[in-house]
Amino acid sequence: DVKVTQSSRYLVKRTGEKVFLECVQDMDHENMFWYRQDPGLGLRLIYFSYDVKMKEKGDIPEGYSVSREKKERFSLILESASTNQTSMYLCASSPTRDSRAPNEQFFGPGTRLTVL
Amino acid sequence: AQTVTQSQPEMSVQEAETVTLSCTYDTSESNYYLFWYKQPPSRQMILVIRQEAYKQQNATENRFSVNFQKAAKSFSLKISDSQLGDTAMYFCAFMKHAGATNKLIFGTGTLLAVQP
Numbered sequence: 001d002v003k004v005t006q007s008s009r010y011l012v013k014r015t016g017e018k019v020f021l022e023c024v025q026d027m028d029h030e031n032m033f034w035y036r037q038d039p040g041l042g043l044r045l046i047y048f049s050y051d052v053k054m055k056e057k058g059d060i061p062e063g064y065s066v067s068r069e070k071k072e073r074f075s076l077i078l079e080s081a082s083t084n085q086t087s088m089y090l091c092a093s094s095p096t097r098d099s100r101a102p103n104e105q106f107f108g109p110g111t112r113l114t115v116l
Numbered sequence: 117a118q119t120v121t122q123s124q125p126e127m128s129v130q131e132a133e134t135v136t137l138s139c140t141y142d143t144s145e146s147n148y149y150l151f152w153y154k155q156p157p158s159r160q161m162i163l164v165i166r167q168e169a170y171k172q173q174n175a176t177e178n179r180f181s182v183n184f185q186k187a188a189k190s191f192s193l194k195i196s197d198s199q200l201g202d203t204a205m206y207f208c209a210f211m212k213h214a215g216a217t218n219k220l221i222f223g224t225g226t227l228l229a230v231q232p
Binding site: 004031033035040041042043044045048058090092094096104105107108109110 | 120122125151153159160161162163166207218219220222223224225
């Protein structure tokens with residue numbers, strides 16, 4: 001079974017703090033994604049990565065950065081957390097070419113971040 | 117740009133009955149994928165069913181089936197013999213066929229409650 005894990009289920013931080021959210025997948029997937037989920041807005045893509053050290057902006061990258069130094073790990077960084085970044089953050093991974101599960105994204109359990 | 121619309125924020129169904137969740141999308145692409153994902157309360161998002169746009173036959177996975185109307189850009193999910201475990205948030209999602217990065221565009225979700 002594909003496993004995507006996230007470093008924390010719940011996190012509380014203060015305004016201005018630097019926040020790291022980590023995601024690890026164990027299926028050698030090329031693609032990894034970070035989303036934020038807000039009520040009434042669905043899931044919105046923050047950043048994605050299609051290879052080690054490669055990254056592309058999603059729909060809402062402002063206030064965030066990412067790092068992918070190893071294939072299995074994709075980190076989301078909030079350089080200076082703000083209250084409007086309080087949200088659920090979901091990580092996902094997917095293979096580029098896999099006949100068993102073409103184009104399916106596999107999700108982690110999510111991190112509920114509260115910024116006070 | 118592609119958009120996905122789910123016009124039913126919440127729905128309720130009695131156990132053992134059938135329910136249909138609506139999804140419409142807008143795209144100028146001719147080939148693409150459509151997905152329904154399920155997010156149970158406090159649990160990970162999982163894929164329910166996928167449809168490839170070039171396939172005319174509607175996808176089916178056990179009690180879950182879709183009604184894919186390409187000309188109308190409609191992609192509804194039917195759940196037959198509803199079970200308590202079907203209670204979840206359901207997201208409709210769109211993916212362009214071209215490219216290897218598997219980016220998904222999500223709708224805002226429908227919260228389904230199955231009543232005993």
